[in-house]
Amino acid sequence: MNELVSLDAAELARRIHAREVSSVEVTRAHLERIEAVDGPAESGVHAFLHLDAEGALAAAEAADRAVAGGAPASPLAGVPIALKDNLTTTDMPTTAASRILEGWRPPYDATVVARLRAAGLVPLGKTNLDEFAMGSSTENSAFGPSRNPWDLTRIPGGSGGGSSSAVAAGESPLALGSDTGGSIRQPGAVTGTVGVKPTYGTVSRYGLIAFSSSLDQIGPCARSVLDAALLHEVIGGQDRNDQTSVSAPLPPVVEAAQAGARGDLAGVRIGVVTEFSGEGYQPGVLGAFTDAVRTLGELGAEVVEVSCPSFGYALPAYYLIAPSEASSNLARFDAMRYGLRVGDDGEHAADEVMSLTREAGFGAEVKRRIMIGTHALSAGSYDALYGKAQKARTLIVRDFTAAFATCDVLISPTTPTTAFAIGERADDPLAMYLADLCTIPSNLAGNAALSVPCGLSADDGLPVGLQIMAPALADDRAYRVAAAYEVARGPGAGPRIPELRALEATR
Amino acid sequence: MTATIDAAPYTVEEVCERFDPVMGLEVHVELNTATKMFCGCANAFGAEPNTNICPVCLGLPGSLPRLNGTAVESAIRIGLALNCRVRERSGFARKNYFYPDMPKNFQISQYEDPIVFDGYLDVPLDDGTTWRVEIERAHMEEDTGKSLHIGGATGRIHGADHSLLDYNRAGVPLIEIVTKPIVGAGVRAPEVARAYVTALRDVLRGLGVSDVRMDQGSMRCDANVSLKPKGTDAFGTRTETKNVNSLRSVERAVRYEMGRHAGVLLCGGTVTQETRHFDEQSGTTSAGRPKETFADYRFFPEPDLPPLEPSREWVETLRAGLPERPWERRARIQAEWGLSDEELRDLVNADALDLVADTVDAGAPPEAARSWWVSYLAQQANAAGVTLPELAITPPQVARVVALVAEGTLTNKLARQVVDGVLAGEGEPDEVVAGRGLAVVSDESALTTAVDEALAAQPGIAEKIRAGKTKAAGAIVGAVMKATRGQADAARVQELVLERCR
Amino acid sequence: MSDITRDDVAHLARLARLAVSDAELDMFSGQIDAIVDTVSRVGEIPDDVPPTAQVVPQTNVLRPDTTEPSLRRDVALAEAPAAEEGRFRVPRILGEEL
Numbered sequence A: 001m002n003e004l005v006s007l008d009a010a011e012l013a014r015r016i017h018a019r020e021v022s023s024v025e026v027t028r029a030h031l032e033r034i035e036a037v038d039g040p041a042e043s044g045v046h047a048f049l050h051l052d053a054e055g056a057l058a059a060a061e062a063a064d065r066a067v068a069g070g071a072p073a074s075p076l077a078g079v080p081i082a083l084k085d086n087l088t089t090t091d092m093p094t095t096a097a098s099r100i101l102e103g104w105r106p107p108y109d110a111t112v113v114a115r116l117r118a119a120g121l122v123p124l125g126k127t128n129l130d131e132f133a134m135g136s137s138t139e140n141s142a143f144g145p146s147r148n149p150w151d152l153t154r155i156p157g158g159s160g161g162g163s164s165s166a167v168a169a170g171e172s173p174l175a176l177g178s179d180t181g182g183s184i185r186q187p188g189a190v191t192g193t194v195g196v197k198p199t200y201g202t203v204s205r206y207g208l209i210a211f212s213s214s215l216d217q218i219g220p221c222a223r224s225v226l227d228a229a230l231l232h233e234v235i236g237g238q239d240r241n242d243q244t245s246v247s248a249p250l251p252p253v254v255e256a257a258q259a260g261a262r263g264d265l266a267g268v269r270i271g272v273v274t275e276f277s278g279e280g281y282q283p284g285v286l287g288a289f290t291d292a293v294r295t296l297g298e299l300g301a302e303v304v305e306v307s308c309p310s311f312g313y314a315l316p317a318y319y320l321i322a323p324s325e326a327s328s329n330l331a332r333f334d335a336m337r338y339g340l341r342v343g344d345d346g347e348h349a350a351d352e353v354m355s356l357t358r359e360a361g362f363g364a365e366v367k368r369r370i371m372i373g374t375h376a377l378s379a380g381s382y383d384a385l386y387g388k389a390q391k392a393r394t395l396i397v398r399d400f401t402a403a404f405a406t407c408d409v410l411i412s413p414t415t416p417t418t419a420f421a422i423g424e425r426a427d428d429p430l431a432m433y434l435a436d437l438c439t440i441p442s443n444l445a446g447n448a449a450l451s452v453p454c455g456l457s458a459d460d461g462l463p464v465g466l467q468i469m470a471p472a473l474a475d476d477r478a479y480r481v482a483a484a485y486e487v488a489r490g491p492g493a494g495p496r497i498p499e500l501r502a503l504e505a506t507r
Numbered sequence B: 001m002t003a004t005i006d007a008a009p010y011t012v013e014e015v016c017e018r019f020d021p022v023m024g025l026e027v028h029v030e031l032n033t034a035t036k037m038f039c040g041c042a043n044a045f046g047a048e049p050n051t052n053i054c055p056v057c058l059g060l061p062g063s064l065p066r067l068n069g070t071a072v073e074s075a076i077r078i079g080l081a082l083n084c085r086v087r088e089r090s091g092f093a094r095k096n097y098f099y100p101d102m103p104k105n106f107q108i109s110q111y112e113d114p115i116v117f118d119g120y121l122d123v124p125l126d127d128g129t130t131w132r133v134e135i136e137r138a139h140m141e142e143d144t145g146k147s148l149h150i151g152g153a154t155g156r157i158h159g160a161d162h163s164l165l166d167y168n169r170a171g172v173p174l175i176e177i178v179t180k181p182i183v184g185a186g187v188r189a190p191e192v193a194r195a196y197v198t199a200l201r202d203v204l205r206g207l208g209v210s211d212v213r214m215d216q217g218s219m220r221c222d223a224n225v226s227l228k229p230k231g232t233d234a235f236g237t238r239t240e241t242k243n244v245n246s247l248r249s250v251e252r253a254v255r256y257e258m259g260r261h262a263g264v265l266l267c268g269g270t271v272t273q274e275t276r277h278f279d280e281q282s283g284t285t286s287a288g289r290p291k292e293t294f295a296d297y298r299f300f301p302e303p304d305l306p307p308l309e310p311s312r313e314w315v316e317t318l319r320a321g322l323p324e325r326p327w328e329r330r331a332r333i334q335a336e337w338g339l340s341d342e343e344l345r346d347l348v349n350a351d352a353l354d355l356v357a358d359t360v361d362a363g364a365p366p367e368a369a370r371s372w373w374v375s376y377l378a379q380q381a382n383a384a385g386v387t388l389p390e391l392a393i394t395p396p397q398v399a400r401v402v403a404l405v406a407e408g409t410l411t412n413k414l415a416r417q418v419v420d421g422v423l424a425g426e427g428e429p430d431e432v433v434a435g436r437g438l439a440v441v442s443d444e445s446a447l448t449t450a451v452d453e454a455l456a457a458q459p460g461i462a463e464k465i466r467a468g469k470t471k472a473a474g475a476i477v478g479a480v481m482k483a484t485r486g487q488a489d490a491a492r493v494q495e496l497v498l499e500r501c502r
Numbered sequence C: 001m002s003d004i005t006r007d008d009v010a011h012l013a014r015l016a017r018l019a020v021s022d023a024e025l026d027m028f029s030g031q032i033d034a035i036v037d038t039v040s041r042v043g044e045i046p047d048d049v050p051p052t053a054q055v056v057p058q059t060n061v062l063r064p065d066t067t068e069p070s071l072r073r074d075v076a077l078a079e080a081p082a083a084e085e086g087r088f089r090v091p092r093i094l095g096e097e098l
Ligand SMILES: [Mg+2]
Pocket: B109, B141, B176
C-alpha cells in the first residue's frame, strides 16, 4: 500500500503545495488503490459506480501547474475527492444508484461540484449509495452493495456507504455525501471516518438529486476533523441557485478545528442526550461512548445529562416527512424527458409507459417510500400523518432550543450498533430504519451535527461513532469539540483494514 | 365517445323562471415578465420549440426553483388593483399529478395561503350600471409545456399515435384569479361573466403585467356554472368549462351551460360534476376525460422556496404606483375632452383611446389628436391591414405633426405627407419635413412675387378679378400652388391674389 | 393497526404510477401497514402544536427578472428517450389535461 493513500488531505495538500509530491502522483496512488481494492463488484469494497481516471489526471495536472505558478486555487488544491453519485456532474454519469437514471449525463454541475473544481480538487469518480439515498446500508443500490473495509461481509452504512468506504479504504482522502436522516454521519460511524452534516441551508443543494428537500444537506466525509473542515469551507456558503441557502456567513469551521486540536475544552458545556441509550444500543457502542464522555471531561468540558423528550417522535416523523417529499421529488422520473423508458411499443399510452418504467426502474425500498409518502399526503390521511409529523418537527426544534439554552453542544452515539452484516436487515425495513435513530433529530431541526470515530466496540472490534450536535449556524462548536476529542482519543480508530491487504494480495 | 346532450334546450329567460344561476370564474393570466417564474429562461411566445428551457424548467434531477421578484410584484399589484388584502405570510405548495406536459409532475402553486385574497372588482355593464364581483383569491403558479398530437385524423388528442412536447411555456408565470360565487345575476349572468372578464382584462392591461391575449392563451378563463332551484339555499352541482378563448365565448359558454343544466334537471336528471370543453364553432360544451380528483393532488408546502412576507412599505410603494382603473380613466378623459358617449365609444372600439391620450400627454390639443387617430391614421391602418397600435408612428410623433401645423410650418395636406414619411420609416417628423422639403412657403415677398407672376401669365383672368369676379381667383391660386409645389398656404395665397387685384 | 389494505396499496401504486405486480402487492401491503402503524405514533401529538414545514431562517428570497442563457436544444434533447422535430417524443397521451 502506497503511503500516500493513508495520509490526511491536509498533509497531502501541504506536500503538494510544497512540491514534495505532485497532485498527479497523489492521484495515481489513489487510482491504483482503487484498482487494488474496489473491485470486483461482487466481493471488493465497491465504493465507486464510476471512475474517471483520465479526467482526474487532467485535473491533477492543472492543479500541479497552478502550484508551479505559485497560485494553488485553495488550501485543498490538488487533493483527490470522491463524489456521491447523487450530485450532478457534466463529465460523469449521475445515477443516484438507480436503474431509472442509468447512464444519465447531466448538462450541469452541482454547485458543490463546481466549487470543488474551482478550488482545484481532483474528482476521482462517483460513489455508490442506496438508491436515491434511501437506506442505511447501501444495499439498496441498483448496482450492488458497497462493503465495509473493516469487514467486507458488513455494510458500510448508508445511504453514503460508497463515500464512507472509499475514505475508510484509502481510495480517496475526501468525499462528499448527502445527509437526509444520517446518510453522512451513520456511514462515517460504522467505517471509522468523520462525517459532517452542516447546518441546513449552509451548503447549496443545487445539483443534489433531491430525496427529501427540507432535510437534505450535503457535507464532507474525511479521515480527520480538520480535513472535513477544510472541505466544508470549500463547498459552503450562499448560492443564488438555491433559495433556501442562507445568507449568514459560514461559521469558521477550519479555525474551530485548529483551535480544538489544542486540546482544551474548558468552559464548554456538553449535554448527553438521555434518550439515546438503553434498550437497542449495543453494549460495545455504549462502552465506547462512555469512554468518550470521560475523555471530554478530562479535556475540561462540563458534561451534563439533558433530556429531549420529543426525540422519540423523530423516527416516525422522519418516516412520514421524507417519504412524502420523496413521493413528489421522484415523480419527475417518468420516462418522458430523460432516463429509462420501458414499454414504448406503440401500444402503451404515455401513462402506462410511465407506470411500467417506474415499476422497472425503481427498487423495492424506493417504491415502498413513494407509496408511504403518497398515502401520508392523501387528503384522507394528511392531518393524521403528514400534518402531525410537521407538529413533531416543531416539538423536536423546541427540545433542541431548550437543550442548547443550557449546553453548547449535545452528544450521543451516532448509531445504536456497529456495522451489521450485509443482508441482515434487508427484509425488515423497520429494523433498518433504527440505524438512523440518533441522527434524524438534527435533520428535522436543521442544526449542525457530525460523527467522529470514538474507538472500537469491545464486543466486535468495529468502529463506533460519537455524534456531536451544535445549534444552527454554530457548526464551529461541533468542530472544536470533535477536534479536541480526536487529539485526545489518539489514533485508536485510524485505518486498519486487514481484509483489504488480503484483497490486494489476490490481485 | 361520451354521450352528451348537445343542445341547450332552454333559453336563459326560461332557465331563470325556475333557477338562480351561480357562477365562479377562474382566470389564468400569463405575466409578461422577461423570464419565467422559477428560472432565468426567456418568457417569450412563439419561439422555436425547446429553445427556452433549462435544468430548472425542464425539471432535471437536482435543479431547484428560483422565484422571480417581478412576478411577485405583479401578483401583489394585481391584488391591490382588485382591492384584495395582501397576506402577511404566504408560500408555495406543490400540486402533485402526472402529466407529460408538466416536467416535474407537480405544479408549484399556492394553496392555503395565496399572496392576495378577499377583494372585489366593480364591473361596468352594458347599461351603464356596475356589478360588484367579489374576488376570493389570486395566486401565483407556473404554466405547463405544450403538446402536439401526431397521427390520427384530427390532429387532436384522440386517435393520435404519439405526441411531441415543447417545454418553452413550462414555468411561465401565471396568476390565477378566482371569484367568489357570483349569485343573483339571473338572466344577466352571461353578460356579467363577459363584463367581468372584459373589465379584468382592461385592469391587467392598464397594469402592464400581461399581454392579456385570449387568442394566444395569455389569458384563459374557466367558467364554473351551477343552478340553484328558486327558493332554495343549496347550490347545485357545478361544471367547470375550459377552453373559453374569447370574451364572446365566456358569455356563450355560461349561457349554454345554464340551458344544459336546466335541461338535465327539468328532465329529472342530475348534473355530473365534471370539466367540460367549450367548442368555439358550435358554441356547445362536451364532457372532458376525468383526471385526478381534487383530493388526489396531495398538496404540501414547497420545501425549496422560503416563505414570502411582503413588508408594509413594499406593499404601499406598489399601491402608490397603481394606474387609474381603465373605466375611471375613461370617465375622466371624456369629461376633460368634452366627448359625447358616441365619440368615446368610437375611440375605445378603435383601440385609439390610449393613443389619443398619449398624444394629448405629448402636447397636442385633444380635438386635433383625436381627429388624426380616428380619421387619417385609421385609414392608413386599415389600408395596411394592421391595428392602430401596430401602426409605425408614435403618439409623440403625431403630437409633433400637430404642433407643426399649429405653428404654420405645415398645411394639413403637407402634414399628411409628413405622416406618410414617418410611416414609411423616413424618421422623425422634422426629418421628413427636411428630407422631403415640405415646409410651407411662408416668405411673404416670395409669395407676392409668385402671385404677380401668375397674374402676369394670365392677364385675362387678372382682368376678370379686377372686375369683381372674385371666383376667378381660384385659377390663379391653383397656379401659385402648382408653382410652389403645394407648399404655400392656399388661404393666404387667395388673400394675396385679391389684394394685388384691388 | 393502521388498516392499510391490499386495495389501498393498489390505489397508492396507481396514483404514484407504479405498475406493481401481484406478488409485490402482497409484500408491500404487509410492510406498508406495519410501517404506517409504527409512524402513526405522531398522532399522539396535540393538535394545537404549530407545524414546521421547513427550517429556512429567511423570507422574501427573490431573483431579479433578467434572462440567463438557456440550454442548447440539442443538449437538452440528447438525453431524451426519443425526440422528433426539436421536441420530446412521447407515447400517445390519453385524454386532455383540461
Ligand atoms: Mg391553477
